[in-house]
Amino acid sequence: MAHDLSSGHPHHQRLNIMTSEELKELEEKLIAKERSIFAAQKRRDFAAVEAALAQGFREIGGSGHFFSKAQVLDRLKFVHLLDYWLECFRLLLIDPTCVILTYIITVERRYKGRQYFNRSHRSSIWAERNGSWRVIFHQATPLQENETASTEVEPSDAALTEDIPFRENT
Amino acid sequence: MISKELEEKLIAKERSILAALKRRDLSAVATALADGFHEIGNSGKSYSKAEILDALKDPAAITDYSLEQFRLLRVSASCMIVTYIATVRRRLQGKEEATRAYRSSTWIEQAGSWRMIFHQGTPITRDSIL
Numbered sequence: 001m002a003h004d005l006s007s008g009h010p011h012h013q014r015l016n017i018m019t020s021e022e023l024k025e026l027e028e029k030l031i032a033k034e035r036s037i038f039a040a041q042k043r044r045d046f047a048a049v050e051a052a053l054a055q056g057f058r059e060i061g062g063s064g065h066f067f068s069k070a071q072v073l074d075r076l077k078f079v080h081l082l083d084y085w086l087e088c089f090r091l092l093l094i095d096p097t098c099v100i101l102t103y104i105i106t107v108e109r110r111y112k113g114r115q116y117f118n119r120s121h122r123s124s125i126w127a128e129r130n131g132s133w134r135v136i137f138h139q140a141t142p143l144q145e146n147e148t149a150s151t152e153v154e155p156s157d158a159a160l161t162e163d164i165p166f167r168e169n170t
Numbered sequence: 171m172i173s174k175e176l177e178e179k180l181i182a183k184e185r186s187i188l189a190a191l192k193r194r195d196l197s198a199v200a201t202a203l204a205d206g207f208h209e210i211g212n213s214g215k216s217y218s219k220a221e222i223l224d225a226l227k228d229p230a231a232i233t234d235y236s237l238e239q240f241r242l243l244r245v246s247a248s249c250m251i252v253t254y255i256a257t258v259r260r261r262l263q264g265k266e267e268a269t270r271a272y273r274s275s276t277w278i279e280q281a282g283s284w285r286m287i288f289h290q291g292t293p294i295t296r297d298s299i300l
Binding site: 056058060061062063064065066090092094095097098100102119120121123125127136137139140141142143144 | 206208210211212213214215216239241243245246248249251253270271272274276278287288290291292293294295296
């Protein structure tokens with residue numbers, strides 16, 4: 001999916017210090033980095049996951065619970081990532097040192113002997129500090145059953161305007 | 171690292187958006203959102219600023235809401251993330267429904283004004299692992 005930075009885009013105008021080639025390069029780099037976190041998780045390389053997360057990293061998981069970096073790293077030991085597919089990447093450039101990357105992930109995981117399969121819409125906020133890009137914040141929102149297209153418009157579900165009713169986890 | 175003043179300002183701005191949504195003040199919501207804003211709603215679908223504003227023209231009435239557990243995360247001097255739990259009550263086709271979701275808003279400072287550039291909501295469920 002195309003990123004949000006057409007030539008008429010206000011952020012693009014404000015950030016005209018970046019050429020479209022530089023932007024494309026940054027997009028490819030961050031998508032590769034995002035993928036590498038899942039690859040590290042799958043091969044249970046916790047040090048690589050930890051290195052990709054910024055100091056002070058926080059996450060809102062797909063269950064709507066808040067986790068610190070330490071809690072996320074601890075959770076990795078109990079949840080086995082078996083397989084994953086990433087798609088529909090979108091890049092929202094805030095400034096040359098801060099980018100929001102959103103995408104849809106389908107994951108297959110094992111926890112306490114049970115297998116779970118789900119799809120969620122994710123966001124990662126990447127920040128460059130001292131020359132290294134790390135994720136400072138991550139959030140997951142499960143996609144409801146039968147939701148396929150991320151671009152499908154039904155504004156009545158937007159969190160800012162209309163939340164879906166509270167539901168028990170399935 | 172985050173000044174008390176900035177923290178209070180962003181929380182007040184976050185609250186003012188909810189207040190504007192409740193009274194259906196389209197222009198106040200439009201002003202608070204940066205150009206290029208988009209959100210991932212509680213259903214996991216994504217919406218542009220135009221879609222959010224369009225949806226506001228015909229909303230289910232927010233009857234009540236409460237925001238709690240505010241936390242701020244500094245990304246840079248001009249970029250902050252605000253997280254909180256929102257419980258929102260709405261009347262949908264005569265029926266009142268409540269939603270509890272963990273939300274995040276990314277705020278950026280542009281020409282001296284803080285505006286929201288990204289928002290995401292995740293419904294809170296009992297399963298805290300997956």
